[in-house]
Amino acid sequence: MREHYLYTDHMAVGYGGRPLIEDICLRLRRGEIMTLIGPNGSGKSTILKTIIRQLGALRGTVYLDGRPMDRMAALEVAKRLSVLMTERTRPELMTCWDVVSTGRYPYTGRLGILTAEDREKVRESLELVQGMDLADRDFTAISDGQRQRVLLARAICQEPEIIVLDEPTSFLDIRYKLELLGILKDMVRQRQLAVVMSLHELDLAQKISDYVVCVHNNTIERYGPPEEIFTSAYIMELYGAARGSYNADFGCLELEPVRGAPEVFVIGGGGNGIPVYRRLQRQGIPFAAGVLHENDLDHPVAEALAAEVISERSFEPISDAAFAKAAERMAACKQVICCLETFGPMNEKNRRLFELARQSGKLAGHAVK
Amino acid sequence: MRRDYARYGGAFALLVVLLAVLVVWNVNAGSVHLSLGEVVRILTGPADGSTEYGIIWGIRLPRICAAVILGGALSVSGFLLQTFFANPIAGPFVLGISSGAKLVVSLVMIFLLSRGLVSSSMLLIAAAFVGAMLSMGFILLISRRVRKMSMLVVCGVMIGYICSAVTDFVVTFAEDSNIVNLHNWSMGSFSGIYWDSVAVMAAVVGVTLLLTFLLSKPIGAYQMGEVYAQNMGVNIRAFRAALILLSSVLSACVTAFAGPISFVGIAVPHLVKSLFRTAKPILMIPACFLGGAVFCLFCDLIARTAFAPTDMSISSVTAIFGAPVVIYTMISQRAKTMA
Structure with a gap:
């Protein structure tokens, strides 16, 4: 078992002597990513600020590489830990190259003059974030996404063993979100880096993290691998969200379903139903969905959006009971939408629903995609 | 990279040349006219006790x-304060x-003079x-x-006015014999400085x-x-204290003598920075010193010669050239933060 690179020993953090979050015990090895999630204002940044010593811990200690951090010299910490924080930094007349080269600070001499080796490291770091074309640009004149990449290059250039990032993806569009996290993931694998960060994007947190820390109600409410944390019910509870739902498997958010007696019956399956469910939800029309197998792609979305879902167990042909229920529900609806063009042996009964609908004249647009 | 070095070298050369020209000009110009030949003779020759020798040396x-020295000190002090407050x-x-x-x-002067002490x-x-x-201390509290x-700057200007008002008050009640001297000094001037100072x-x-x-x-x-500086390994508390002490010593030294x-400190x-197109302290500290020296020599030349034999206060001249630069900075800064 490898040594924990970073650990906090019953740490309490907060401002002005008043603890905001108590009893924080985090453990992280090199080569692992830990992500803090939680609602706005829960104190994720406060924890990160305490880890990087911007704030003093009110109780407890942060250990880095087995040593208490408050007894380490600033330069010793600098050679092990680098940061990318949310503070807007607008240095005057600095090119992106200059900004990245500040990462060499702990390694340069008295006057901070870069050696050829230092310059090579700066170049490497910029290349890693695909930022060489930014090298000569003024740091204050580039976009948020570019700035974030340059700051990541700066953090990498410091040759840390752990990087602390506070919401690194917040201002980025999806391309740069993916790129930034991709670079981090590579760094973690190649250089056995440890990463502690806070993220707003739950879907990304779920996919990139080895450990997820949920900061809520003035404490670490849950702490563990993403498989354990990301359940729909808990995520809704963590964020105190009463409306809509969170699909833990896909990491996607759904709005509230339209309640009420179903006006439209949707025969779906194989993902064909999803766009129809979404459209009906947008238009505020309550609908019933059926008959869906529990392992069908449409099933979770229907569960989130439909007023009623008629389902069948996975891999079983649709039963008579389910068919009868669906037919009854369909009879009560004003309209039927069938999203299927072909029917296999397992959902043969859906074909019969389709025929019924056609005979009753309720069938709207066939095979809406 | 190489282009940058050429620019830095050129900029330093320009400042040194300007400094040399202004030194020569300042030696030469004044209410007593001396020809260049005379100046060279006096500078290279032995002490002859002549009036001209006295004027020059x-x-x-x-x-x-x-x-x-003081012009350079003042602008370096300004550079440090701008860095400290992240305020141009x-x-x-x-x-x-x-x-x-x-x-x-x-x-202190009035107290000592009234007791006949030097x-x-x-x-x-x-x-x-x-x-x-x-x-x-006040500024730090406010900041x-x-x-x-x-x-912050408005507060600073107010503190400046309060201090000046109290100074004027004190000077008004000082003994007559001291007033002229004190008044000149309190307006800002390089006159009356001798070798020991x-x-x-x-x-x-x-x-x-x-x-x-x-x-640097x-x-x-x-x-x-601050956050990034700390993460790079800067001991923030010690560094901030050092920066305050150094900039205060520099501006105190200037005020004590002149x-x-x-406006020298801002302009x-x-x-x-515009000349070098960088704000790297390792270049800025020597460059600001040279620039401040050039700027103050130039302004002092005008202060001495514009209405000769009357000396103008150096602050009046530096304000004329410095204040527009400050206004320009504020406007361009605003444009930048808006963008």
């Missing part, structure tokens, strides 16, 4: 040295630090330092509450500048903001 050269219009004059120093120095240079520097630190840069200011400014130069690495880190001089670093 006794009056003009020490004054030139003072303008060079911070400077010893607008933040009221010069005025604070002026107040304490005049109090004040030493070191004592005046110490007094100015105390005054500078008092103003600095904790006020986040907006412009508000030059030696003291050279020593104080020299040591302070050397220490500042050795801090953390100063550069601090330009990235009174408060306006020169700004001009020098």
Whole structure:
């Protein structure tokens, strides 16, 4: 078992002597990513600020590489830990190259003059974030996404063993979100880096993290691998969200379903139903969905959006009971939408629903995609 | 990279040439006209006790040295304060630090003069330092509450006015014989500085500048903001204290000898940054010193010669050339933050 690179020993953090979050015990090895999630204002940044010593811990200690951090010299910490924080930094007349080269600070001499080796490291770091074309640009004149990449290059250039990032993806569009996290993931694998960060994007947190820390109600409410944390019910509870739902498997958010007696019956399956469910939800029309197998792609979305879902167990042909229920529900609806063009042996009964609908004249647009 | 070095080299060369030209011009110009031949003869020849010899060695050269040393010190002090407050219009004059120093120095001077004692240079520097630190303390207190840069400067200007008002009050009630002298000094002037003072200011400014130069690495880190500087390994508390002490010593030294001089601390670093197109402290500290020296020599030349034989106050001249630069900086800064 490898040594924990970073650990906090019953740490309490907060401002002005008043603890905001108590009893924080985090453990992280090199080569692992830990992500803090939680609602706005829960104190994720406060924890990160305490880890990087911007704030003093009110109780407890942060250990880095087995040593208490408050007894380490600033330069010793600098050679092990680098940061990318949310503070807007607008240095005057600095090119992106200059900004990245500040990462060499702990390694340069008295006057901070870069050696050829230092310059090579700066170049490497910029290349890693695909930022060489930014090298000569003024740091204050580039976009948020570019700035974030340059700051990541700066953090990498410091040759840390752990990087602390506070919401690194917040201002980025999806391309740069993916790129930034991709670079981090590579760094973690190649250089056995440890990463502690806070993220707003739950879907990304779920996919990139080895450990997820949920900061809520003035404490670490849950702490563990993403498989354990990301359940729909808990995520809704963590964020105190009463409306809509969170699909833990896909990491996607759904709005509230339209309640009420179903006006439209949707025969779906194989993902064909999803766009129809979404459209009906947008238009505020309550609908019933059926008959869906529990392992069908449409099933979770229907569960989130439909007023009623008629389902069948996975891999079983649709039963008579389910068919009868669906037919009854369909009879009560004003309209039927069938999203299927072909029917296999397992959902043969859906074909019969389709025929019924056609005979009753309720069938709207066939095979809406 | 190579292009940058060429630019830096050219900029330094330009400053040195300007400095040399202005030194020669300053030696030459004045209410007593001396030909270039005479100047060279006096500078290279032995002491002959002539009036011309006295003018050059006794009056003009020490004054030139003072303008060079103090002008340089003032603009380096401005550069440090701008870095410290992350504010391009911070400077010893607008933040009221010069005025604070002026107040304490005049109090000490009047106290000593009224008892018939002679004040030493070191004592005046110490007094100015105390005054500078008092103003600095106020500004630091305010800066904790006020986040907006412009508000900080307004507060500094107010502190400056209060200190100046108290100084005027004190000067008005001083004995007649002291007033003229004190009044001249409190308006800001390089006149009446002799070699013994030059030696003291050279020593104080020299040591302070050397220490500042050795801090250019953390100063550069601090330009990235406190959080990043700390993460790079800068001991923030010690560094902030050092920066305050160094900039206060520099502006105190200037005030002790030449009174408060306006706008050099803001205008020169700004001009020098535009010339070098960088804010790297390792270049800026020597460049600001040279630039400040050039700027003050130029302004002193005008102060001495424009209405000769009457000396203008140096602050009037620096304000004419410095204030527009400050206004320009504020406008361009606003445009940048808006963008």
